[in-house]
Amino acid sequence: MSGEVLHAQTVVIGAGVVGLAVAREMALAGQEVLVLEAGPTFGEGISSRNSEVIHAGIYYPEGSLKARLCVDGRQRLYDYCRSRRVAHKRCGKWIVGAGTEQIADLEGIQERAGKNGVDLQFRDGKCVERALPGVRAVAGLWSPETGIIDSHGLMLSLLGELEDAGGQLVCGAPVLAASVESCGHALTVGGREPCTLVARQVVNCAGLGAVPLAQIWEGLPDSQRLQQWLARGVYFSYSGRHPFNTLVYPIPEPGGLGVHLTLDLGGQARFGPDVEWIESENYSVDPGRASRFAAGVRTWWPGLDECRLQPAYAGIRPKLSGPGSGFADFRIDGPGNHGVEGLVNLFGIESPGLTSSLAIAAYVAAMLC
Structure with a gap:
Protein backbone atom coordinates (compact mmCIF):
# COMPACT_ATOMS: atom_id res chain seq x y z
CA MET A 1 0.00 0.00 0.00
CA SER A 2 1.10 3.59 -0.62
CA GLY A 3 -0.25 7.08 -0.03
CA GLU A 4 -2.33 6.92 -3.19
CA VAL A 5 -6.05 6.19 -3.48
CA LEU A 6 -6.72 2.49 -3.93
CA HIS A 7 -9.94 0.67 -4.75
CA ALA A 8 -11.43 -2.60 -3.55
CA GLN A 9 -14.66 -4.48 -4.03
CA THR A 10 -15.22 -5.75 -0.47
CA VAL A 11 -13.29 -4.84 2.67
CA VAL A 12 -13.68 -6.61 6.01
CA ILE A 13 -12.33 -4.64 8.97
CA GLY A 14 -10.98 -6.93 11.67
CA ALA A 15 -9.32 -10.35 11.44
CA GLY A 16 -10.79 -12.04 14.47
CA VAL A 17 -12.76 -15.25 14.12
CA VAL A 18 -15.92 -13.46 12.98
CA GLY A 19 -14.07 -11.21 10.53
CA LEU A 20 -12.24 -14.16 8.99
CA ALA A 21 -15.46 -16.19 8.78
CA VAL A 22 -17.25 -13.31 7.05
CA ALA A 23 -14.35 -12.70 4.66
CA ARG A 24 -14.18 -16.39 3.75
CA GLU A 25 -17.93 -16.51 3.11
CA MET A 26 -17.79 -13.43 0.90
CA ALA A 27 -14.79 -14.74 -1.04
CA LEU A 28 -16.48 -18.11 -1.60
CA ALA A 29 -19.45 -16.18 -2.98
CA GLY A 30 -17.19 -14.69 -5.66
CA GLN A 31 -16.29 -11.36 -4.05
CA GLU A 32 -12.80 -9.86 -4.17
CA VAL A 33 -12.12 -9.54 -0.46
CA LEU A 34 -9.49 -7.59 1.46
CA VAL A 35 -9.25 -7.95 5.25
CA LEU A 36 -7.71 -5.07 7.20
CA GLU A 37 -6.33 -5.89 10.64
CA ALA A 38 -4.93 -3.22 12.97
CA GLY A 39 -2.73 -5.66 14.87
CA PRO A 40 0.44 -7.43 13.76
CA THR A 41 -1.38 -10.69 13.01
CA PHE A 42 -4.87 -12.16 12.95
CA GLY A 43 -6.90 -13.21 15.97
CA GLU A 44 -4.92 -11.46 18.71
CA GLY A 45 -7.86 -9.52 20.17
CA ILE A 46 -10.93 -10.89 21.89
CA SER A 47 -10.92 -13.95 19.61
CA SER A 48 -7.86 -15.28 21.44
CA ARG A 49 -9.11 -14.36 24.91
CA ASN A 50 -12.15 -16.49 25.56
CA SER A 51 -13.12 -19.91 26.92
CA GLU A 52 -12.92 -21.64 23.50
CA VAL A 53 -16.32 -23.18 24.19
CA ILE A 54 -18.75 -24.30 21.51
CA HIS A 55 -21.99 -23.18 23.12
CA ALA A 56 -25.26 -25.04 22.70
CA GLY A 57 -27.50 -21.94 22.67
CA ILE A 58 -29.00 -22.29 26.14
CA TYR A 59 -29.30 -18.90 27.76
CA TYR A 60 -30.57 -16.49 25.11
CA PRO A 61 -34.16 -15.24 24.66
CA GLU A 62 -36.24 -17.07 22.09
CA GLY A 63 -35.98 -15.48 18.65
CA SER A 64 -32.95 -13.34 19.49
CA LEU A 65 -30.01 -13.24 17.10
CA LYS A 66 -27.83 -14.79 19.80
CA ALA A 67 -30.20 -17.74 20.12
CA ARG A 68 -30.72 -18.26 16.39
CA LEU A 69 -27.12 -17.77 15.30
CA CYS A 70 -25.68 -19.80 18.17
CA VAL A 71 -27.86 -22.84 17.47
CA ASP A 72 -27.24 -22.58 13.71
CA GLY A 73 -23.57 -21.74 14.17
CA ARG A 74 -22.94 -24.58 16.60
CA GLN A 75 -24.00 -27.19 14.04
CA ARG A 76 -22.12 -25.44 11.25
CA LEU A 77 -19.02 -25.33 13.45
CA TYR A 78 -19.10 -29.01 14.37
CA ASP A 79 -19.57 -29.92 10.71
CA TYR A 80 -16.74 -27.58 9.68
CA CYS A 81 -14.34 -28.92 12.31
CA ARG A 82 -15.02 -32.51 11.29
CA SER A 83 -14.56 -31.86 7.58
CA ARG A 84 -11.46 -29.64 7.98
CA ARG A 85 -9.92 -31.58 10.87
CA VAL A 86 -9.92 -28.62 13.22
CA ALA A 87 -9.25 -29.87 16.75
CA HIS A 88 -12.39 -29.92 18.88
CA LYS A 89 -14.27 -32.12 21.35
CA ARG A 90 -17.97 -32.47 22.07
CA THR A 146 -21.57 -28.21 24.35
CA GLY A 147 -17.94 -28.61 23.33
CA ILE A 148 -14.49 -27.04 23.12
CA ILE A 149 -12.39 -25.99 20.13
CA ASP A 150 -8.91 -24.88 19.14
CA SER A 151 -9.87 -21.33 18.19
CA HIS A 152 -6.47 -20.56 16.67
CA GLY A 153 -6.70 -23.68 14.51
CA LEU A 154 -10.16 -22.58 13.40
CA MET A 155 -8.89 -19.14 12.41
CA LEU A 156 -5.94 -20.63 10.54
CA SER A 157 -8.36 -22.80 8.57
CA LEU A 158 -10.66 -19.88 7.77
CA LEU A 159 -7.72 -17.76 6.66
CA GLY A 160 -6.39 -20.54 4.43
CA GLU A 161 -9.75 -20.91 2.70
CA LEU A 162 -10.06 -17.14 2.33
CA GLU A 163 -6.67 -16.97 0.62
CA ASP A 164 -7.43 -20.01 -1.54
CA ALA A 165 -10.53 -18.17 -2.76
CA GLY A 166 -8.44 -15.13 -3.74
CA GLY A 167 -8.89 -13.05 -0.57
CA GLN A 168 -6.07 -11.20 1.14
CA LEU A 169 -5.24 -10.28 4.74
CA VAL A 170 -3.27 -7.10 5.45
CA CYS A 171 -2.05 -6.70 9.04
CA GLY A 172 -0.75 -3.54 10.68
CA ALA A 173 -3.45 -1.63 8.80
CA PRO A 174 -5.70 0.24 11.24
CA VAL A 175 -8.70 2.10 9.85
CA LEU A 176 -8.34 5.63 11.23
CA ALA A 177 -11.35 7.28 9.57
CA ALA A 178 -14.19 6.41 7.23
CA SER A 179 -16.86 8.18 5.24
CA VAL A 180 -19.82 7.37 3.02
CA GLU A 181 -19.15 8.41 -0.58
CA SER A 182 -21.15 8.21 -3.78
CA CYS A 183 -18.90 5.41 -5.03
CA GLY A 184 -18.89 3.44 -1.77
CA HIS A 185 -16.91 4.02 1.42
CA ALA A 186 -13.59 5.81 1.78
CA LEU A 187 -11.33 4.34 4.46
CA THR A 188 -8.26 6.12 5.77
CA VAL A 189 -5.81 3.31 6.48
CA GLY A 190 -2.75 3.84 8.67
CA GLY A 191 0.30 1.72 9.27
CA ARG A 192 3.64 1.63 7.53
CA GLU A 193 2.12 2.42 4.13
CA PRO A 194 -0.92 4.63 4.76
CA CYS A 195 -3.45 5.09 2.01
CA THR A 196 -7.04 5.92 1.22
CA LEU A 197 -8.97 2.81 0.28
CA VAL A 198 -12.31 3.19 -1.50
CA ALA A 199 -14.48 0.07 -1.18
CA ARG A 200 -17.83 -0.68 -2.70
CA GLN A 201 -18.76 -2.83 0.30
CA VAL A 202 -17.44 -2.79 3.88
CA VAL A 203 -18.11 -5.09 6.83
CA ASN A 204 -17.14 -3.57 10.17
CA CYS A 205 -16.03 -6.58 12.25
CA ALA A 206 -13.61 -4.63 14.40
CA GLY A 207 -14.55 -6.22 17.73
CA LEU A 208 -13.94 -3.77 20.55
CA GLY A 209 -13.26 -1.14 17.90
CA ALA A 210 -16.49 -1.58 15.92
CA VAL A 211 -18.57 0.90 17.92
CA PRO A 212 -15.80 3.58 18.13
CA LEU A 213 -15.23 3.30 14.38
CA ALA A 214 -18.93 3.73 13.58
CA GLN A 215 -19.05 6.76 15.86
CA ILE A 216 -16.57 8.60 13.59
CA TRP A 217 -17.88 7.22 10.27
CA GLU A 218 -19.01 10.30 8.33
CA GLY A 219 -22.40 9.95 6.70
CA LEU A 220 -23.82 7.28 9.00
CA PRO A 221 -27.18 7.94 10.70
CA ASP A 222 -27.25 8.45 14.46
CA SER A 223 -28.77 4.98 14.90
CA GLN A 224 -25.27 3.61 14.20
CA ARG A 225 -23.56 5.70 16.87
CA LEU A 226 -24.01 3.42 19.86
CA GLN A 227 -22.62 3.41 23.37
CA LEU A 320 -24.24 -2.93 24.34
CA SER A 321 -25.83 -2.68 27.78
CA GLY A 322 -24.15 -1.54 30.96
CA PRO A 323 -24.18 -2.85 34.53
CA GLY A 324 -27.66 -3.92 35.63
CA SER A 325 -29.23 -3.23 32.22
CA GLY A 326 -30.04 -6.84 31.31
CA PHE A 327 -29.82 -8.68 28.01
CA ALA A 328 -28.50 -7.03 24.86
CA ASP A 329 -28.59 -8.89 21.56
CA PHE A 330 -26.06 -8.93 18.76
CA ARG A 331 -26.47 -5.94 16.43
CA ILE A 332 -25.81 -6.86 12.80
CA ASP A 333 -26.96 -3.77 10.93
CA GLY A 334 -27.04 -3.77 7.15
CA PRO A 335 -28.54 -1.43 4.55
CA GLY A 336 -32.04 -2.49 5.55
CA ASN A 337 -31.37 -1.21 9.07
CA HIS A 338 -29.49 2.04 8.48
CA GLY A 339 -30.18 2.87 4.82
CA VAL A 340 -26.52 3.08 3.78
CA GLU A 341 -25.66 0.89 0.82
CA GLY A 342 -22.75 -1.50 0.98
CA LEU A 343 -22.16 -1.43 4.74
CA VAL A 344 -22.73 -3.93 7.53
CA ASN A 345 -21.81 -3.04 11.12
CA LEU A 346 -21.39 -5.80 13.70
CA PHE A 347 -21.85 -4.48 17.23
CA GLY A 348 -21.76 -6.27 20.57
CA ILE A 349 -20.33 -9.49 19.17
CA GLU A 350 -19.44 -11.12 22.47
CA SER A 351 -20.22 -14.69 23.52
CA PRO A 352 -21.50 -16.73 21.68
CA GLY A 353 -19.63 -15.01 18.84
CA LEU A 354 -17.07 -17.80 18.37
CA THR A 355 -19.78 -20.46 18.21
CA SER A 356 -21.92 -18.29 15.94
CA SER A 357 -19.11 -17.20 13.60
CA LEU A 358 -20.04 -19.30 10.56
CA ALA A 359 -23.74 -18.49 10.95
CA ILE A 360 -22.94 -14.78 11.34
CA ALA A 361 -20.90 -14.99 8.15
CA ALA A 362 -23.83 -16.45 6.22
CA TYR A 363 -26.17 -13.81 7.71
CA VAL A 364 -23.85 -10.97 6.64
CA ALA A 365 -23.27 -12.39 3.17
CA ALA A 366 -27.02 -12.58 2.58
CA MET A 367 -27.17 -8.81 3.18
CA LEU A 368 -24.49 -7.99 0.63
CA CYS A 369 -24.07 -10.76 -1.95
Whole structure:
Protein backbone atom coordinates (compact mmCIF):
# COMPACT_ATOMS: atom_id res chain seq x y z
CA MET A 1 0.00 0.00 0.00
CA SER A 2 1.10 3.59 -0.62
CA GLY A 3 -0.25 7.08 -0.03
CA GLU A 4 -2.33 6.92 -3.19
CA VAL A 5 -6.05 6.19 -3.48
CA LEU A 6 -6.72 2.49 -3.93
CA HIS A 7 -9.94 0.67 -4.75
CA ALA A 8 -11.43 -2.60 -3.55
CA GLN A 9 -14.66 -4.48 -4.03
CA THR A 10 -15.22 -5.75 -0.47
CA VAL A 11 -13.29 -4.84 2.67
CA VAL A 12 -13.68 -6.61 6.01
CA ILE A 13 -12.33 -4.64 8.97
CA GLY A 14 -10.98 -6.93 11.67
CA ALA A 15 -9.32 -10.35 11.44
CA GLY A 16 -10.79 -12.04 14.47
CA VAL A 17 -12.76 -15.25 14.12
CA VAL A 18 -15.92 -13.46 12.98
CA GLY A 19 -14.07 -11.21 10.53
CA LEU A 20 -12.24 -14.16 8.99
CA ALA A 21 -15.46 -16.19 8.78
CA VAL A 22 -17.25 -13.31 7.05
CA ALA A 23 -14.35 -12.70 4.66
CA ARG A 24 -14.18 -16.39 3.75
CA GLU A 25 -17.93 -16.51 3.11
CA MET A 26 -17.79 -13.43 0.90
CA ALA A 27 -14.79 -14.74 -1.04
CA LEU A 28 -16.48 -18.11 -1.60
CA ALA A 29 -19.45 -16.18 -2.98
CA GLY A 30 -17.19 -14.69 -5.66
CA GLN A 31 -16.29 -11.36 -4.05
CA GLU A 32 -12.80 -9.86 -4.17
CA VAL A 33 -12.12 -9.54 -0.46
CA LEU A 34 -9.49 -7.59 1.46
CA VAL A 35 -9.25 -7.95 5.25
CA LEU A 36 -7.71 -5.07 7.20
CA GLU A 37 -6.33 -5.89 10.64
CA ALA A 38 -4.93 -3.22 12.97
CA GLY A 39 -2.73 -5.66 14.87
CA PRO A 40 0.44 -7.43 13.76
CA THR A 41 -1.38 -10.69 13.01
CA PHE A 42 -4.87 -12.16 12.95
CA GLY A 43 -6.90 -13.21 15.97
CA GLU A 44 -4.92 -11.46 18.71
CA GLY A 45 -7.86 -9.52 20.17
CA ILE A 46 -10.93 -10.89 21.89
CA SER A 47 -10.92 -13.95 19.61
CA SER A 48 -7.86 -15.28 21.44
CA ARG A 49 -9.11 -14.36 24.91
CA ASN A 50 -12.15 -16.49 25.56
CA SER A 51 -13.12 -19.91 26.92
CA GLU A 52 -12.92 -21.64 23.50
CA VAL A 53 -16.32 -23.18 24.19
CA ILE A 54 -18.75 -24.30 21.51
CA HIS A 55 -21.99 -23.18 23.12
CA ALA A 56 -25.26 -25.04 22.70
CA GLY A 57 -27.50 -21.94 22.67
CA ILE A 58 -29.00 -22.29 26.14
CA TYR A 59 -29.30 -18.90 27.76
CA TYR A 60 -30.57 -16.49 25.11
CA PRO A 61 -34.16 -15.24 24.66
CA GLU A 62 -36.24 -17.07 22.09
CA GLY A 63 -35.98 -15.48 18.65
CA SER A 64 -32.95 -13.34 19.49
CA LEU A 65 -30.01 -13.24 17.10
CA LYS A 66 -27.83 -14.79 19.80
CA ALA A 67 -30.20 -17.74 20.12
CA ARG A 68 -30.72 -18.26 16.39
CA LEU A 69 -27.12 -17.77 15.30
CA CYS A 70 -25.68 -19.80 18.17
CA VAL A 71 -27.86 -22.84 17.47
CA ASP A 72 -27.24 -22.58 13.71
CA GLY A 73 -23.57 -21.74 14.17
CA ARG A 74 -22.94 -24.58 16.60
CA GLN A 75 -24.00 -27.19 14.04
CA ARG A 76 -22.12 -25.44 11.25
CA LEU A 77 -19.02 -25.33 13.45
CA TYR A 78 -19.10 -29.01 14.37
CA ASP A 79 -19.57 -29.92 10.71
CA TYR A 80 -16.74 -27.58 9.68
CA CYS A 81 -14.34 -28.92 12.31
CA ARG A 82 -15.02 -32.51 11.29
CA SER A 83 -14.56 -31.86 7.58
CA ARG A 84 -11.46 -29.64 7.98
CA ARG A 85 -9.92 -31.58 10.87
CA VAL A 86 -9.92 -28.62 13.22
CA ALA A 87 -9.25 -29.87 16.75
CA HIS A 88 -12.39 -29.92 18.88
CA LYS A 89 -14.27 -32.12 21.35
CA ARG A 90 -17.97 -32.47 22.07
CA CYS A 91 -17.39 -32.96 25.80
CA GLY A 92 -20.73 -31.67 27.12
CA LYS A 93 -21.28 -29.53 30.18
CA TRP A 94 -23.14 -29.48 33.47
CA ILE A 95 -24.97 -26.47 34.90
CA VAL A 96 -25.15 -27.12 38.64
CA GLY A 97 -27.41 -25.71 41.32
CA ALA A 98 -25.62 -25.69 44.65
CA GLY A 99 -28.70 -24.85 46.76
CA THR A 100 -32.41 -25.64 46.71
CA GLU A 101 -33.16 -21.98 45.95
CA GLN A 102 -31.46 -22.49 42.55
CA ILE A 103 -33.74 -25.29 41.36
CA ALA A 104 -36.20 -22.76 39.97
CA ASP A 105 -33.31 -21.10 38.13
CA LEU A 106 -32.36 -24.43 36.57
CA GLU A 107 -35.93 -25.04 35.50
CA GLY A 108 -36.07 -21.59 33.92
CA ILE A 109 -32.85 -22.23 32.03
CA GLN A 110 -34.18 -25.56 30.77
CA GLU A 111 -37.41 -23.94 29.60
CA ARG A 112 -35.53 -21.21 27.73
CA ALA A 113 -33.20 -23.73 26.13
CA GLY A 114 -36.17 -25.79 24.96
CA LYS A 115 -37.66 -22.76 23.24
CA ASN A 116 -34.38 -22.42 21.35
CA GLY A 117 -34.50 -26.06 20.29
CA VAL A 118 -31.63 -27.07 22.58
CA ASP A 119 -31.48 -30.46 24.31
CA LEU A 120 -30.97 -29.84 28.04
CA GLN A 121 -31.61 -32.65 30.51
CA PHE A 122 -32.63 -32.13 34.16
CA ARG A 123 -30.91 -34.40 36.71
CA ASP A 124 -31.26 -34.67 40.47
CA GLY A 125 -28.38 -34.09 42.86
CA LYS A 126 -27.43 -37.75 43.21
CA CYS A 127 -27.10 -38.10 39.45
CA VAL A 128 -24.96 -34.96 39.25
CA GLU A 129 -22.69 -36.11 42.05
CA ARG A 130 -22.23 -39.52 40.40
CA ALA A 131 -21.20 -37.80 37.17
CA LEU A 132 -19.08 -35.19 38.97
CA PRO A 133 -17.37 -36.74 42.01
CA GLY A 134 -16.67 -34.14 44.66
CA VAL A 135 -19.19 -31.63 43.33
CA ARG A 136 -21.93 -30.43 45.66
CA ALA A 137 -25.25 -29.99 43.84
CA VAL A 138 -28.95 -30.36 44.62
CA ALA A 139 -29.73 -30.65 40.89
CA GLY A 140 -28.19 -29.97 37.51
CA LEU A 141 -28.71 -29.67 33.79
CA TRP A 142 -26.73 -31.76 31.30
CA SER A 143 -25.94 -30.23 27.90
CA PRO A 144 -24.65 -32.90 25.49
CA GLU A 145 -24.17 -30.40 22.63
CA THR A 146 -21.57 -28.21 24.35
CA GLY A 147 -17.94 -28.61 23.33
CA ILE A 148 -14.49 -27.04 23.12
CA ILE A 149 -12.39 -25.99 20.13
CA ASP A 150 -8.91 -24.88 19.14
CA SER A 151 -9.87 -21.33 18.19
CA HIS A 152 -6.47 -20.56 16.67
CA GLY A 153 -6.70 -23.68 14.51
CA LEU A 154 -10.16 -22.58 13.40
CA MET A 155 -8.89 -19.14 12.41
CA LEU A 156 -5.94 -20.63 10.54
CA SER A 157 -8.36 -22.80 8.57
CA LEU A 158 -10.66 -19.88 7.77
CA LEU A 159 -7.72 -17.76 6.66
CA GLY A 160 -6.39 -20.54 4.43
CA GLU A 161 -9.75 -20.91 2.70
CA LEU A 162 -10.06 -17.14 2.33
CA GLU A 163 -6.67 -16.97 0.62
CA ASP A 164 -7.43 -20.01 -1.54
CA ALA A 165 -10.53 -18.17 -2.76
CA GLY A 166 -8.44 -15.13 -3.74
CA GLY A 167 -8.89 -13.05 -0.57
CA GLN A 168 -6.07 -11.20 1.14
CA LEU A 169 -5.24 -10.28 4.74
CA VAL A 170 -3.27 -7.10 5.45
CA CYS A 171 -2.05 -6.70 9.04
CA GLY A 172 -0.75 -3.54 10.68
CA ALA A 173 -3.45 -1.63 8.80
CA PRO A 174 -5.70 0.24 11.24
CA VAL A 175 -8.70 2.10 9.85
CA LEU A 176 -8.34 5.63 11.23
CA ALA A 177 -11.35 7.28 9.57
CA ALA A 178 -14.19 6.41 7.23
CA SER A 179 -16.86 8.18 5.24
CA VAL A 180 -19.82 7.37 3.02
CA GLU A 181 -19.15 8.41 -0.58
CA SER A 182 -21.15 8.21 -3.78
CA CYS A 183 -18.90 5.41 -5.03
CA GLY A 184 -18.89 3.44 -1.77
CA HIS A 185 -16.91 4.02 1.42
CA ALA A 186 -13.59 5.81 1.78
CA LEU A 187 -11.33 4.34 4.46
CA THR A 188 -8.26 6.12 5.77
CA VAL A 189 -5.81 3.31 6.48
CA GLY A 190 -2.75 3.84 8.67
CA GLY A 191 0.30 1.72 9.27
CA ARG A 192 3.64 1.63 7.53
CA GLU A 193 2.12 2.42 4.13
CA PRO A 194 -0.92 4.63 4.76
CA CYS A 195 -3.45 5.09 2.01
CA THR A 196 -7.04 5.92 1.22
CA LEU A 197 -8.97 2.81 0.28
CA VAL A 198 -12.31 3.19 -1.50
CA ALA A 199 -14.48 0.07 -1.18
CA ARG A 200 -17.83 -0.68 -2.70
CA GLN A 201 -18.76 -2.83 0.30
CA VAL A 202 -17.44 -2.79 3.88
CA VAL A 203 -18.11 -5.09 6.83
CA ASN A 204 -17.14 -3.57 10.17
CA CYS A 205 -16.03 -6.58 12.25
CA ALA A 206 -13.61 -4.63 14.40
CA GLY A 207 -14.55 -6.22 17.73
CA LEU A 208 -13.94 -3.77 20.55
CA GLY A 209 -13.26 -1.14 17.90
CA ALA A 210 -16.49 -1.58 15.92
CA VAL A 211 -18.57 0.90 17.92
CA PRO A 212 -15.80 3.58 18.13
CA LEU A 213 -15.23 3.30 14.38
CA ALA A 214 -18.93 3.73 13.58
CA GLN A 215 -19.05 6.76 15.86
CA ILE A 216 -16.57 8.60 13.59
CA TRP A 217 -17.88 7.22 10.27
CA GLU A 218 -19.01 10.30 8.33
CA GLY A 219 -22.40 9.95 6.70
CA LEU A 220 -23.82 7.28 9.00
CA PRO A 221 -27.18 7.94 10.70
CA ASP A 222 -27.25 8.45 14.46
CA SER A 223 -28.77 4.98 14.90
CA GLN A 224 -25.27 3.61 14.20
CA ARG A 225 -23.56 5.70 16.87
CA LEU A 226 -24.01 3.42 19.86
CA GLN A 227 -22.62 3.41 23.37
CA GLN A 228 -20.42 0.50 24.36
CA TRP A 229 -19.46 -0.86 27.78
CA LEU A 230 -16.45 -3.08 28.48
CA ALA A 231 -16.73 -6.09 30.77
CA ARG A 232 -13.40 -7.67 31.59
CA GLY A 233 -13.28 -11.31 32.63
CA VAL A 234 -10.14 -12.94 33.99
CA TYR A 235 -9.19 -16.61 33.93
CA PHE A 236 -7.15 -18.68 36.35
CA SER A 237 -5.59 -21.97 35.31
CA TYR A 238 -5.60 -24.90 37.72
CA SER A 239 -2.29 -26.72 37.94
CA GLY A 240 -2.03 -30.47 38.31
CA ARG A 241 -4.65 -33.19 38.33
CA HIS A 242 -8.40 -32.66 38.69
CA PRO A 243 -11.44 -34.97 38.50
CA PHE A 244 -13.23 -33.39 35.53
CA ASN A 245 -13.66 -34.48 31.92
CA THR A 246 -16.52 -32.12 31.11
CA LEU A 247 -17.31 -28.45 31.61
CA VAL A 248 -19.04 -27.28 34.80
CA TYR A 249 -21.02 -24.03 35.07
CA PRO A 250 -22.83 -22.44 38.00
CA ILE A 251 -26.06 -20.47 37.66
CA PRO A 252 -25.40 -17.39 35.45
CA GLU A 253 -24.68 -14.03 37.08
CA PRO A 254 -25.36 -10.50 35.80
CA GLY A 255 -23.07 -9.72 32.83
CA GLY A 256 -21.83 -13.26 32.33
CA LEU A 257 -22.25 -16.98 32.93
CA GLY A 258 -20.55 -17.09 36.31
CA VAL A 259 -17.06 -18.39 37.14
CA HIS A 260 -17.13 -21.75 35.43
CA LEU A 261 -14.72 -24.60 34.81
CA THR A 262 -13.60 -25.19 31.26
CA LEU A 263 -11.02 -27.52 29.80
CA ASP A 264 -8.57 -27.11 26.98
CA LEU A 265 -8.05 -29.90 24.47
CA GLY A 266 -5.14 -31.18 26.55
CA GLY A 267 -7.41 -31.58 29.56
CA GLN A 268 -6.02 -28.71 31.66
CA ALA A 269 -8.65 -26.99 33.76
CA ARG A 270 -9.19 -23.26 34.03
CA PHE A 271 -11.75 -21.16 35.84
CA GLY A 272 -13.38 -17.97 34.62
CA PRO A 273 -14.33 -15.54 33.47
CA ASP A 274 -15.66 -13.26 36.17
CA VAL A 275 -17.21 -9.86 35.39
CA GLU A 276 -15.51 -6.52 36.04
CA TRP A 277 -16.73 -3.34 34.33
CA ILE A 278 -13.79 -1.25 33.12
CA GLU A 279 -13.39 2.12 31.40
CA SER A 280 -10.72 1.25 28.84
CA GLU A 281 -9.06 -1.77 27.25
CA ASN A 282 -6.91 -3.51 29.85
CA TYR A 283 -6.00 -7.19 29.91
CA SER A 284 -4.16 -7.33 33.23
CA VAL A 285 -4.93 -10.11 35.69
CA ASP A 286 -4.75 -9.33 39.41
CA PRO A 287 -3.46 -12.44 41.24
CA GLY A 288 -5.39 -11.23 44.28
CA ARG A 289 -8.66 -12.18 42.56
CA ALA A 290 -7.83 -15.85 43.13
CA SER A 291 -9.43 -15.80 46.59
CA ARG A 292 -12.71 -14.53 45.16
CA PHE A 293 -12.58 -17.22 42.47
CA ALA A 294 -11.91 -19.89 45.06
CA ALA A 295 -14.81 -18.80 47.25
CA GLY A 296 -17.21 -18.92 44.30
CA VAL A 297 -16.04 -22.30 43.03
CA ARG A 298 -16.14 -23.88 46.49
CA THR A 299 -19.89 -23.32 46.62
CA TRP A 300 -20.12 -26.25 44.17
CA TRP A 301 -16.66 -27.87 44.39
CA PRO A 302 -15.51 -27.77 48.03
CA GLY A 303 -12.30 -29.64 47.19
CA LEU A 304 -10.72 -26.82 45.18
CA ASP A 305 -7.15 -26.06 46.29
CA GLU A 306 -6.65 -22.29 46.04
CA CYS A 307 -2.87 -22.68 45.99
CA ARG A 308 -3.17 -24.33 42.56
CA LEU A 309 -4.91 -21.36 40.96
CA GLN A 310 -2.54 -19.45 38.69
CA PRO A 311 -3.29 -16.18 36.81
CA ALA A 312 -3.83 -17.04 33.14
CA TYR A 313 -5.28 -14.30 30.93
CA ALA A 314 -8.13 -11.82 30.59
CA GLY A 315 -10.74 -11.16 27.94
CA ILE A 316 -13.08 -8.25 27.35
CA ARG A 317 -16.71 -8.46 26.28
CA PRO A 318 -17.96 -5.57 24.09
CA LYS A 319 -21.34 -4.92 25.74
CA LEU A 320 -24.24 -2.93 24.34
CA SER A 321 -25.83 -2.68 27.78
CA GLY A 322 -24.15 -1.54 30.96
CA PRO A 323 -24.18 -2.85 34.53
CA GLY A 324 -27.66 -3.92 35.63
CA SER A 325 -29.23 -3.23 32.22
CA GLY A 326 -30.04 -6.84 31.31
CA PHE A 327 -29.82 -8.68 28.01
CA ALA A 328 -28.50 -7.03 24.86
CA ASP A 329 -28.59 -8.89 21.56
CA PHE A 330 -26.06 -8.93 18.76
CA ARG A 331 -26.47 -5.94 16.43
CA ILE A 332 -25.81 -6.86 12.80
CA ASP A 333 -26.96 -3.77 10.93
CA GLY A 334 -27.04 -3.77 7.15
CA PRO A 335 -28.54 -1.43 4.55
CA GLY A 336 -32.04 -2.49 5.55
CA ASN A 337 -31.37 -1.21 9.07
CA HIS A 338 -29.49 2.04 8.48
CA GLY A 339 -30.18 2.87 4.82
CA VAL A 340 -26.52 3.08 3.78
CA GLU A 341 -25.66 0.89 0.82
CA GLY A 342 -22.75 -1.50 0.98
CA LEU A 343 -22.16 -1.43 4.74
CA VAL A 344 -22.73 -3.93 7.53
CA ASN A 345 -21.81 -3.04 11.12
CA LEU A 346 -21.39 -5.80 13.70
CA PHE A 347 -21.85 -4.48 17.23
CA GLY A 348 -21.76 -6.27 20.57
CA ILE A 349 -20.33 -9.49 19.17
CA GLU A 350 -19.44 -11.12 22.47
CA SER A 351 -20.22 -14.69 23.52
CA PRO A 352 -21.50 -16.73 21.68
CA GLY A 353 -19.63 -15.01 18.84
CA LEU A 354 -17.07 -17.80 18.37
CA THR A 355 -19.78 -20.46 18.21
CA SER A 356 -21.92 -18.29 15.94
CA SER A 357 -19.11 -17.20 13.60
CA LEU A 358 -20.04 -19.30 10.56
CA ALA A 359 -23.74 -18.49 10.95
CA ILE A 360 -22.94 -14.78 11.34
CA ALA A 361 -20.90 -14.99 8.15
CA ALA A 362 -23.83 -16.45 6.22
CA TYR A 363 -26.17 -13.81 7.71
CA VAL A 364 -23.85 -10.97 6.64
CA ALA A 365 -23.27 -12.39 3.17
CA ALA A 366 -27.02 -12.58 2.58
CA MET A 367 -27.17 -8.81 3.18
CA LEU A 368 -24.49 -7.99 0.63
CA CYS A 369 -24.07 -10.76 -1.95
